[in-house]
Amino acid sequence: MSKERVPVVEQIFSANDQIAMLNRQRLNAAGVFSINLMASPGAGKTSFILRTIEGLKNILRLGVVEGDTAPVTIDSDLILAAGMPAVQINTGGDCHLDAVMLKEGLNQLPLNDLDLVIVENVGNLVCPASFKLGTHLNVLVASIPEGDDKPYKYPAMYRGVDVLVINKMDLLPYIPFKMDYFLQGVQILNPGVISFPVSCATGDGISKWCHWLIAQRNHFIGHGD
Amino acid sequence: MHELSVTENILAICEKHANENGASKVTDIYLTIGQLSSIVDDSVQFYWDIISQNTLCQGARLHFQRLPAKLRCKQCGHEFILKGELTLCPQCESMRIDILSGEEFFVESILIEKEEAL
Numbered sequence: 001m002s003k004e005r006v007p008v009v010e011q012i013f014s015a016n017d018q019i020a021m022l023n024r025q026r027l028n029a030a031g032v033f034s035i036n037l038m039a040s041p042g043a044g045k046t047s048f049i050l051r052t053i054e055g056l057k058n059i060l061r062l063g064v065v066e067g068d069t070a071p072v073t074i075d076s077d078l079i080l081a082a083g084m085p086a087v088q089i090n091t092g093g094d095c096h097l098d099a100v101m102l103k104e105g106l107n108q109l110p111l112n113d114l115d116l117v118i119v120e121n122v123g124n125l126v127c128p129a130s131f132k133l134g135t136h137l138n139v140l141v142a143s144i145p146e147g148d149d150k151p152y153k154y155p156a157m158y159r160g161v162d163v164l165v166i167n168k169m170d171l172l173p174y175i176p177f178k179m180d181y182f183l184q185g186v187q188i189l190n191p192g193v194i195s196f197p198v199s200c201a202t203g204d205g206i207s208k209w210c211h212w213l214i215a216q217r218n219h220f221i222g223h224g225d
Numbered sequence: 226m227h228e229l230s231v232t233e234n235i236l237a238i239c240e241k242h243a244n245e246n247g248a249s250k251v252t253d254i255y256l257t258i259g260q261l262s263s264i265v266d267d268s269v270q271f272y273w274d275i276i277s278q279n280t281l282c283q284g285a286r287l288h289f290q291r292l293p294a295k296l297r298c299k300q301c302g303h304e305f306i307l308k309g310e311l312t313l314c315p316q317c318e319s320m321r322i323d324i325l326s327g328e329e330f331f332v333e334s335i336l337i338e339k340e341e342a343l
Contacts, residue, residue, distance in 0.1 A: 002339050006246050008332045010238045012231060012256075095227055126263050127227035130330075152310050155261055159324070187320045188311050 016131055019099035023106065023134030030111040032063075033217040034119065036097075036133050038157065039141035040150075041123030044167040046075045047200035048141055049118055053082045055210035060115040060217060065089060065105035067097040067122045075120065085109055096127035099134055116217060125154040136220060143167040148178045151185030158186055164195040165209065170202050228265060232272035236282060238332045243281045248337035251282045255336075259329040260294040260307065285335075294327025 011017070027034050039045045053062055064086040066075045071090045079086035087108040089101050102119060109117065119135055121128040140161040142150060145168060151158040158164075164186060172179075186193060196212070198205030235256065243251045258264055266289045277283050294307035300319035307327065313320050 002341060003252070004246065004248075004337050004339060005334055006242055006248075006337055007334045008238065008242050009334075010242075011331045012234045012238065013330070015234055015237060016230075094230070096230075098230065130227060130263075131230075155311060156263055156328075159261075159328075184313070184320055185311060188313070188322050189324075191321060 013130060013132070016099045019103060020132040020134035023099055023102055024136070026106060027111070027117065027134065027136070030114070031221060032111050032114050032117055033220045034117040034135040035137040035139050035163075035213075036119045036121060036128075036135040037139050037141060038121045038125075038128045038161070039123060039143070040125050040146055043123070043141045043143040043146060044200050045120050045123065045141050046078060048165060048167060048198070049120060050078060050082055051198075051200050051203060051206045052118065052210060052213070053079070053084055055206050056116070056214070059210075059214060061113060063087075063109040063111075063114045063117045065097075065102065065109070065117065065119045067091055067101065067120060069093055069095065069122055085114075091122060095122055095124050096131050097121050097133060098131045102133045102135075116213075125150065125157045129154075129157040129160050137162045137216065139163040139165060141165045141167050142182075144169060144171045144175050144177050148182035149185075151182065151189055155189055159189040161190065161193065164190075164193050166195060166197045167200055169197045169204065170199040228268040229272050231264060232269050232276060235269070235273070235332060236276055236280065239282050239285070239335050240280060242332075242335055243337055246337060247339055248281060249340045250338040251285045251335050252338060253286050253288060253336035254282070255288045255290060255333040257290045257292060257329050257331055257333045259292045259327040261324070261327040262330045264330065290333065292326055292329055295325040296327075297323045297325050299323055 037045050062084045064079045066088045069091050073088050076086040076088040087105045089105050138161045196205055196209045239254055297304045298314035298319050299321040301317040303314055303316040
């Protein structure tokens with residue numbers, strides 16, 4: 001019997017990351033731009049998707065992948081009612097979507113007939129940050145009622161996103177939310193991240209976001225990466 | 226919260242390297258985890274004891290090496306270790322800060338036993 005130390009140095013998320021890369025290749029091949037929408041429960045992810053569908057109507061063909069921990073179709077029913085193809089993924093209690101689940105979700109969407117796929121991750125500010133899906137953009141929907149301390153409490157989430165949406169801006173006058181303190185945390189973790197203050201209740205800020213998203217998608221089509 | 230998926234990944238990585246190196250048993254696993262990685266050691270250990278049964282890794286001890294979050298101010302160059310909440314640079318109060326380390330999350334090495342060839 002002999003003992004031996006074997007150096008490994010392998011990232012624990014490497015298996016997921018590899019499948020995420022395959023998802024990205026597949027989306028690229030179909031010419032479909034994609035975003036991974038993350039947020040805490042109740043931040044307004046689904047409302048934001050519905051507003052985005054409205055803003056992009058007759059401009060981009062959307063598909064939506066909905067992740068939920070329970071076998072409910074509340075969210076996907078809303079998307080289908082808005083006239084867009086939607087797939088519901090039940091994570092079976094898991095707190096996040098991973099690359100394999102998205103792969104399954106993409107199987108059920110008519111990718112060749114789509115321009116944009118929006119993935120609604122499970123409402124959670126911890127776990128989804130660790131699992132890459134292969135989407136082109138990671139978008140975080142923060143919201144005013146959650147409080148101004150969230151960047152400090154969930155650094156991995158705030159650090160890893162490309163876009164920050166600040167929803168429920170219409171509630172700002174009623175809630176002790178110090179925007180300076182919030183943005184300071186965001187800046188430390190993710191300097192220069194682009195942000196969109198919006199209200200899904202009133203529709204404020206949505207058209208600016210939609211224009212930006214269309215430009216990103218056009219840029220993607222031009223470059224294919 | 227996602228420690229089950231994490232633990233399954235750790236097991237897969239360890240088994241792969243154990244097999245590649247002709248191990249008959251894995252006795253110790255050394256994990257490197259940055260302070261900013263949200264992983265609960267006890268929870269990983271809990272799942273580990275269950276899912277490693279009847280594998281090469283059954284009974285292996287998990288060692289968690291935690292690395293502190295090290296930050297550097299882009300403005301004045303001051304380097305500091307994060308204690309508690311994220312802050313402005315303690316020296317010049319700039320918010321332009323680089324995170325140098327603290328986000329690591331990997332299997333560093335494993336200790337294996339091999340049967341001697343007769």
